Amino acid sequence: MTGTTRVPSPRAAADGGLDAVDAAIIDACVALRLPTVRDNYAEIVENALRQKANYRGFLLELLTSECEHREERRKERLVRGANFHRPKRIEDFDYGANHNVQPEEVNALTDPSWVLSGQPLCLIGGSGTGKSHLLIGIGTAIAEAGLKVRYTTTAGLVNELIEAQHDKQLTRTIHKYGRYDLLCLDEFGYLNLDKTGAKLLFQVFTEREERRSIAVASNAPFGEWNKTFTDERLCGAIVDRLTFKGHVIETGHDSYRLMTTLAEREAA
Template identity: 65%
Template sequence: MTTDATALFDVGERIPGPRKDPAAAGVVETVIDEACRTLHLPTIRSRFEEIAATALKERASYKDFLADLLEAECLQREERKKARLVREANFPRPKRLEDFDFAANPNVTPEQINSLADPAWVTAGQPLCLIGDSGTGKSHLLIGLGTAIAEAGLRVRYTTTANLVNELAEAADEKKLGRTLARYGRVDLLCLDEFGYLDLDKAGAKLLFQVFTEREERRAIAVASNAPFSEWKQTFTDPRLCAAIVDRVTFNAHIIETGTDSFRLAQTTRNRRRRS
């Protein structure tokens, strides 16, 4: 065969009609299927016939057809990566920023929150503090922002403060504290919920302090607390340790005060009034 192979990929070259020999077509499909398995291209493997049919209908060039195949694979791979990063973040329930009711809590502005959906503050290692009473949307914002950051391609980990301290204490007992601290030190954003809900003894506070020290000015931490900074000394009973933790959480931090009026309670009250 003397035909120049490069001519097949000329921009002007169009995809020919379907092969008339069913056996030959079957062989080609088998080759494509096996190649896609070997190269780990699941989207091309599942969609090449559909995309080929569209290319044939639109009389696309070989290059256009190839571009469509690769684009479909890249887009689907990106979606799978987003889903994996969100799953690995270990959020307790799905919450998204677009579902937050800003009208119910005027203390929080969409502009402020949407700016934090950009991962620049995370890559800069800046802290985030969400301070407010229960029912004001702190956890929703913490999970929603964590989800947005994960979908931007960064590694996120969610946990409550009590669970983290318990995990660190167990790791210390099993001589695995260094490994656990390193694991929490590697994630780009650590989301700590229910910060300040429980009083910590000196040993627990020291363990938590090691996490903050491990991440200081390198990796971002976001905390949600129902207590203002002035009351954190009730959680961290050692005054020096408390001051050190507050210093690390607030240095170059984004601080959002969600207020004191529970819109969950207000919503429940309105629903009861409607029913009655």
């Protein structure tokens, strides 16, 4: 076979079905688990004929279509596995509604290098200022970059740890949360944690320290975290782990949701 050999057209049998060669190709795609090649085979052949592609070009288009589709499926699996409670993307964040947030700073965090370095991220601001949107949007971008991400609320994680402790599965659960490349904790500081819950959460932080990244969204500044973590030493240790070599984005206190509601009422 030479580089100038042309691609033959798929031939149809008299009854309108595939001929033996085309049927064998489809069967091979099934056996080799190449669903994109199987589904797009006829269309790619016709494109190759119109473009007068040689066999190498035809094969390249077939394999490229399969690789691209697999990459998209992989991204979708990683995003689903992150367990985001609602879809949010950084591209949809309204920077015009919150001038406290700089797009350059946020866009830099969609690159996974800070996660691979084990750096933390803190999103601090009032309710309705876009913290959760940024947390989920950044987490989605990191998952689509090929890393394992997990999203949960802080209360949800603490409750899971308490249940695991009761079931004598605490070590296993902590190790599970230690394996994610990025752990996204929403609603951090919304609820006061008793000493037991705070200590369990701290164990997860210790498991991930400087190896795996944690991103938190909190409506309280660092100086008020002692209301959530009543043990002063424990609070200081948690703040230290979430700020050391980390990124801090302050989203302010003017609620975007409230401003949007007021603007809609005024317009009405």
